[in-house]
Amino acid sequence: MKLLSYFRGEAFQRGVHPPANKLTARQKIRRLPFPPKVVVPLSQHIGKAPHPIVKVGQEVVRGEPIARTDDWLSVPHHAPVTGVVEFIGLRPGARGPWVESIVIRAHPGATQQDLWGQPRDMASLSGADILQAVWDTGMVGLGGAAFPTHAKQTLPKQAHVQTLVVNGCECEPYLTCDHRVMIEQADDLVTGIRYAMRATGAVRAIVGIEDNKRDARDAVRAAIEKAGKVPEGEIHAELVPTKYPQGSEKMLIMALFGVEIPAGGLPVSLGMVVNNVGTLAALGRLLPAGRGLTERVVTVTGPGVARPGDYIVPLGTPLSFILDHAGAPNADARQIILGGPMMGQAAASLDVPITKGISGVLVMRADQVADGLARRTFPCIKCAECVESCPMGLNPSQLGMLAAKREYDLMGSRYHLGECFECGCCSYVCPSNIPLVQQFRVAKQILREKAMAAK
Amino acid sequence: MSIEIRSAPHIKGPKSVEQIMRHVVWSLLPICAFYVYQYGLSAMASLVVVTGSCLLAERWFVKTGTQSGDISDYSAVITGLLLALSLPPGFPLWMGAVAGLVAIALGKALFGGIGFNVFNPALVGRAFAQAAFPQAIATYTPSFLPGRFHEMIPSSMALPLMQPADVAAWLKLKQLDALAGATPLAKWKFEGVLAGAEELITSLSGHMAVGPSPALILVCGAYLALRRYMDWRIPAAILGSAALTAWLLFAFDGTRYPNPFFMLFSGGLILGAVYMATDMATSPVTPRGMWVYGALIGILTVVIRYYSGLPEGVMYAILLGNAATPLIEKITQPTPFGKGASSLLGRQKKGASYPLHPGYISREDAGAVTPKKRFLPNKPKKQDREP
Numbered sequence: 034m035k036l037l038s039y040f041r042g043e044a045f046q047r048g049v050h051p052p053a054n055k056l057t058a059r060q061k062i063r064r065l066p067f068p069p070k071v072v073v074p075l076s077q078h079i080g081k082a083p084h085p086i087v088k089v090g091q092e093v094v095r096g097e098p099i100a101r102t103d104d105w106l107s108v109p110h111h112a113p114v115t116g117v118v119e120f121i122g123l124r125p126g127a128r129g130p131w132v133e134s135i136v137i138r139a140h141p142g143a144t145q146q147d148l149w150g151q152p153r154d155m156a157s158l159s160g161a162d163i164l165q166a167v168w169d170t171g172m173v174g175l176g177g178a179a180f181p182t183h184a185k186q187t188l189p190k191q192a193h194v195q196t197l198v199v200n201g202c203e204c205e206p207y208l209t210c211d212h213r214v215m216i217e218q219a220d221d222l223v224t225g226i227r228y229a230m231r232a233t234g235a236v237r238a239i240v241g242i243e244d245n246k247r248d249a250r251d252a253v254r255a256a257i258e259k260a261g262k263v264p265e266g267e268i269h270a271e272l273v274p275t276k277y278p279q280g281s282e283k284m285l286i287m288a289l290f291g292v293e294i295p296a297g298g299l300p301v302s303l304g305m306v307v308n309n310v311g312t313l314a315a316l317g318r319l320l321p322a323g324r325g326l327t328e329r330v331v332t333v334t335g336p337g338v339a340r341p342g343d344y345i346v347p348l349g350t351p352l353s354f355i356l357d358h359a360g361a362p363n364a365d366a367r368q369i370i371l372g373g374p375m376m377g378q379a380a381a382s383l384d385v386p387i388t389k390g391i392s393g394v395l396v397m398r399a400d401q402v403a404d405g406l407a408r409r410t411f412p413c414i415k416c417a418e419c420v421e422s423c424p425m426g427l428n429p430s431q432l433g434m435l436a437a438k439r440e441y442d443l444m445g446s447r448y449h450l451g452e453c454f455e456c457g458c459c460s461y462v463c464p465s466n467i468p469l470v471q472q473f474r475v476a477k478q479i480l481r482e483k484a485m486a487a488k
Numbered sequence: 489m490s491i492e493i494r495s496a497p498h499i500k501g502p503k504s505v506e507q508i509m510r511h512v513v514w515s516l517l518p519i520c521a522f523y524v525y526q527y528g529l530s531a532m533a534s535l536v537v538v539t540g541s542c543l544l545a546e547r548w549f550v551k552t553g554t555q556s557g558d559i560s561d562y563s564a565v566i567t568g569l570l571l572a573l574s575l576p577p578g579f580p581l582w583m584g585a586v587a588g589l590v591a592i593a594l595g596k597a598l599f600g601g602i603g604f605n606v607f608n609p610a611l612v613g614r615a616f617a618q619a620a621f622p623q624a625i626a627t628y629t630p631s632f633l634p635g636r637f638h639e640m641i642p643s644s645m646a647l648p649l650m651q652p653a654d655v656a657a658w659l660k661l662k663q664l665d666a667l668a669g670a671t672p673l674a675k676w677k678f679e680g681v682l683a684g685a686e687e688l689i690t691s692l693s694g695h696m697a698v699g700p701s702p703a704l705i706l707v708c709g710a711y712l713a714l715r716r717y718m719d720w721r722i723p724a725a726i727l728g729s730a731a732l733t734a735w736l737l738f739a740f741d742g743t744r745y746p747n748p749f750f751m752l753f754s755g756g757l758i759l760g761a762v763y764m765a766t767d768m769a770t771s772p773v774t775p776r777g778m779w780v781y782g783a784l785i786g787i788l789t790v791v792i793r794y795y796s797g798l799p800e801g802v803m804y805a806i807l808l809g810n811a812a813t814p815l816i817e818k819i820t821q822p823t824p825f826g827k828g829a830s831s832l833l834g835r836q837k838k839g840a841s842y843p844l845h846p847g848y849i850s851r852e853d854a855g856a857v858t859p860k861k862r863f864l865p866n867k868p869k870k871q872d873r874e875p
Contacts, residue, residue, distance in 0.1 A: 051499060129493075206499065239842060271842075283825065290842050296826035303844065367492050374498040381493055395498070402492050411505045411561070412603035417719060417773040418503065425825040430773045431817070449824045457497030464503040465603070471495040 048276045048284070048424045049458045051375065053245060056334050057209045062217055062343045065358055067145050071113050071349030072124050073099065074134045077388040078179040080106030085135055087118045096149035096324050099135055108171040108181050110135075111325030113347040115143040127371055127388070129381040137349070150324035155228065163232040163320070170319045171326045171389075176200060176211070176280070176309035177372055179390030182316070185306065186232045192301050197235040198289065199226060201242040201249060201310040202273065202280035205373025208393045210330040211310050213343045215242065215249035218314040219256035225317030227265050233306050236266035240310065241285045244272040277375060278424055278456040282307040296452055311392070331387060333359040337367070337396035346387050352394065353383040361396050368397040375457040411465035419459035419469065425452045429459035429469050436472035445480045453477070505602070508768075509562035511717045515708040516569050516763070523700045527577035527629070528636025530644040537581045539568030541588030549592065555601025563602050567591055570610040570763055573700050574756055574803070575617065578629045578641030578655060582648040587617040607810045608767045611803050618803070627655050628671050633662065671699075672754040677799040682746055688753035702758040709762035718766045721775065725782020726761040726789075727752060733790040745794065757789060760802035770810040777813075777820035784816075785809040 076082035083102035093099060093112040100110040116139040126132035139145070153166065168183040188194055199222075203211040215222060226238045242250045253270040260268070273279055273288040283294050286305060294300060300307050315326060327348060334341040339360030346355060352369060370377040371391045387394075419429035427449055435444045444450040450473060459469045524532045546564035549555045571591055575584060591613025599605045618625050629641050642653035672683040688702065712718040734751035752758070765771060765785055772781050785805045792801025 293826045379493040414603040416768045426822045462501045
């Protein structure tokens with residue numbers, strides 16, 4: 034299939050082409066009303082949770098910091114609504130276990146304007162100042178991984194970064210929030226790119242956009258031209274082939290530059306930093322205004338939703354509130370996925386709030402879930418579909434057979450289990466319907482625990 | 489409202505095991521139809537009896553819990569059809585039924601059913617038949633006999649455990665040379681008669697005792713490969729390596745060895761390469777391994793055909809390839825992303841959109857360290873040293 038990839042002009046081999054189902058690509062971003070109550074989990078990102086700085090009963094203004102942290106791999110939180118802190122304690126989390134959260138009851142009469150922020154003079158800030166400002170916004174990667182942005186833009190001492198890669202691929206089916214952000218907030222995006230270039234010292238920024246989103250590329254190019262020649266360096270917008278998982282940073286760098294990031298290495302080793310378009314567009318808006326991150330664009334979509342669309346949602350809005358507004362008839366909705374269908378996570382309950390890393394809410398109908406259940410699981414017939422589709426060049430068939438025998442150490446040592454980033458391609462193509470990714474997740478967790486125990 | 493919690497990915501691709509197997513069966517049907525047209529009633533009876541025997545055996549083993557899977561996954565149908573196609577059309581039906589039973593029992597159920605078998609079940613059945621009924625399996629009848637749709641080849645209806653009727657005498661009765669019943673390969677091996685290429689490909693002219701039509705098999709295989717129900721690498725590697733080996737030998741001594749074209753299109757090489765060696769469970773999953781596996785089978789086929797007592801070598805070559813599959817897989821694991829030589833060198837692929845480094849950057853920016861100038865001390869040369 035290398036030959037096919039070559040003719041299609043695809044830079045990285047393998048991968049899959051799931052049906053795109055971008056139902057909401059042509060609709061404008063709309064704003065969702067403010068919910069009567071928001072739940073802000075303290076741990077919304079990779080790294081330690083910040084600690085709350087408000088008390089129960091205290092009045093907060095929209096945009097006011099409600100949790101702060103001194104830990105480098107952590108970010109502060111800001112009040113998403115103007116209201117009263119009602120409760121600080123355990124609330125249902127997306128993964129199932131209850132998590133420490135701050136519950137704020139919104140004032141019904143408040144205008145819900147962000148009055149907290151103090152405009153900044155961005156021109157006078159140095160790179161280090163910008164990084165501190167990014168930290169203060171509480172920004173994490175809005176693409177889904179929720180890695181603190183300031184930590185990502187901070188470079189190791191010896192590193193030299195020349196290139197800022199902006200990830201506008203959005204290869205997950207159904208999701209369109211990045212697509213709409215690139216079209217509607219292209220100017221913010223370019224502003225955010227300039228700040229990120231100053232923070233990292235990059236002299237070149239390249240926005241990689243999948244070629245099923247040509248309108249987004251045109252919009253970003255128009256915004257780049259409007260900005261004219263910027264002192265930070267050159268900015269480009271480039272199309273890359275549409276293929277899942279093109280949005281993985283390794284695959285995107287492969288598509289743009291034709292180099293593989295060495296295994297275990299980061300893009301920094303090639304002089305690159307990768308940020309998501311949604312993150313940079315939000316930074317472009319928040320940094321000059323001096324505000325914190327209080328809302329994000331979420332794609333509410335799927336066959337179980339009557340009015341799919343991209344909505345600006347205050348962080349902490351419970352899923353039930355969103356689904357009521359998007360029109361998800363209760364009887365039909367059976368599975369609610371936070372994120373995209375390939376890597377997203379099934380929500381454990383409808384009380385789960387929207388957090389910073391959730392890019393989509395996908396609602397599946399009962400009949401579709403039943404279709405999945407009706408499929409039988411066969412033993413591996415060694416059809417090699419998974420080997421042909423694994424973007425990391427692993428052998429999921431062999432890994433799956435080893436996982437069934439619980440040979441986790443062998444999986445890690447000989448079959449490169451650590452390279453797997455759980456994109457789901459192997460499970461997607463498997464004709465035997467084997468839950469390969471699930472097995473790998475378990476195996477990786479066990480290997481991690483073993484490594485911890487050995488320390 | 490109750491919601492389901494499931495692990496990602498939440499969508500599934502369209503392919504399923506049943507679908508793959510169904511497509512293989514569909515692609516086999518034109519081949520079977522032409523095979524029946526060539527050999528008449530006996531071929532029809534052989535296909536039905538062998539496939540039926542395979543299905544019954546599969547059903548029984550599934551029911552008793554010896555193996556996984558189900559007859560609804562069509563894999564036993566494939567085994568039966570391929571086994572019948574690889575046997576002579578006039579093969580006694582009771583022997584065919586036994587071969588079908590052995591194929592499923594020893595080739596598949598013994599290992600645990602679909603996906604677990606080490607050897608291609610159809611070939612296990614055929615190898616059993618070859619060992620148990622050497623006389624019957626070597627008795628071919630010519631194709632396109634007159635009246636083939638009205639009477640059966642007499643050997644077909646042999647009673648169980650009885651000597652089949654003499655086909656040579658029956659052929660003589662039809663005013664055909666007894667030798668017409670030999671396959672092209674046997675003819676070449678034992679008589680030194682070489683069949684023409686066009687006869688082999690179409691198998692339409694004359695009464696040559698070729699098996700199922702190679703041209704048709706190639707067409708049906710191409711359909712499967714295009715729909716990606718079969719990997720094109722394995723047939724390509726087998727046919728390529730067999731042709732290359734045969735061509736080398738032919739170039740070495742053109743009188744002793746037949747031309748590579750004869751090698752490719754005679755006997756069961758095409759059927760074996762397209763349908764039997766590509767059996768998913770018994771062939772390697774690694775792309776590089778598929779090439780190695782195919783090349784091994786191709787070379788072994790030619791070697792067995794030329795240098796052994798048997799006229800045909802495809803079956804044993806594929807079985808040997810099956811046996812080598814785990815080993816081949818072990819040494820041909822794919823190179824993970826970012827672990828290959830090119831990634832370690834940091835080399836850029838051709839056709840990349842952007843250079844790795846923007847415009848001009850100074851050496852220091854690129855992370856290069858200027859080595860300190862080091863003058864080599866003036867070491868005294870060897871001959872200058874004091875002895």
